[in-house]
């Protein structure tokens with residue numbers, strides 16, 4: 173039998189364990205997984221990759237990616253953002269709807285799909301926008317092919333038109349509508365009413381320094397925002413997805429609603445597991461995320477929650493900020509903006525945590541690939557290394573020392589990666605394959621131009 177690609181002698185890591193073997197790829201899919209010791213002499217392949225000493229994992233399925241195009245190309249455009257994904261071993265990105273104009277209707281979904289089909293370097297899925305003002309457009313976005321929705325409880329911005337819930341009435345209406353689609357809905361969880369008051373008090377006291385940022389958004393403001401969401405999700409049967417959770421208390425509380433039958437999924441990001449409020453005190457806008465980085469004890473508690481199985485997904489919340497936003501934040505932290513560009517560093521950051529004994533490759537395969545694909549309804553096409561799945565594969569050297577460098581990144585705003593710059597980790601992505609084709613090698617994209625990224629929709 174002949175194949176396009178054979179990856180030989182890899183240690184294949186999935187949620188069910190790690191075994192040495194060969195991955196055989198045909199028509200862009202995994203055709204077979206041959207155990208080590210099986211005679212491969214008779215196999216004909218166009219390309220053979222010797223992966224001795226390397227681990228093969230499913231490519232990351234990232235449920236939380238901000239790419240500004242259209243409308244916010246100064247932060248990240250479809251070319252720079254998806255090249256970053258290809259370089260980093262993120263083979264399926266799920267693109268957030270808060271571009272300008274935001275995606276909040278069927279026509280918006282189809283236009284965004286066309287944009288990414290022509291420009292993306294990796295396969296992509298789309299999130300729709302849901303809010304009190306887009307109720308009549310929720311179902312049509314599912315029919316058009318979104319894997320889920322994003323919604324905000326907070327203040328209006330141009331990129332949140334149709335994505336906002338004003339109070340519990342809106343949340344109730346939105347969750348009822350979403351529950352009829354069987355898609356998940358992600359919410360940003362921070363109580364803006366309390367945060368506004370605290371920010372006002374700090375500003376009145378002349379506080380614009382870096383630490384004032386976390387003082388304005390303490391843990392309880394995040395916990396508070398999740399409570400009505402969890403209760404209303406339980407009452408409506410909607411699939412609630414709590415994005416970028418930084419507090420272990422939310423994981424504990426979610427247990428109560430989950431035990432009562434609510435469908436709640438919890439996401440966290442590498443930065444909440446690795447950095448602390450001391451990094452924000454040091455780097456200000458270059459370590460400014462919302463919710464903010466937490467004290468070390470909270471990071472510890474989050475790892476414990478992860479070890480107990482209370483966290484379901486690791487996503488990047490990739491969101492570079494512009495030099496202008498960072499410069500403003502240096503003067504007044506409340507005027508800073510943007511987040512962290514994490515597509516190119518998520519694997520090395522987490523591989524390093526495996527080396528530190530905090531987690532395992534099997535858990536990463538589950539949290540970064542398999543389970544997000546399940547949440548999005550695109551498993552086992554994505555997130556799996558079983559026969560029949562798309563051959564989206566990352567080969568990693570778990571033991572290679574690696575120094576992260578912002579200058580080598582594809583993200584449009586390299587400067588906003590300052591927190592990672594010069595950071596020494598152990599663990600490196602060696603090769604990335606999309607549907608059996610090599611797309612990057614050691615952080616360098618090997619394609620001259622995008623060649624037919626696929627729009628991934630729930631089956």
Ligand SMILES: [Zn+2]
Pocket residue numbers: 236238268489491
């Ligand atoms: Zn986000």
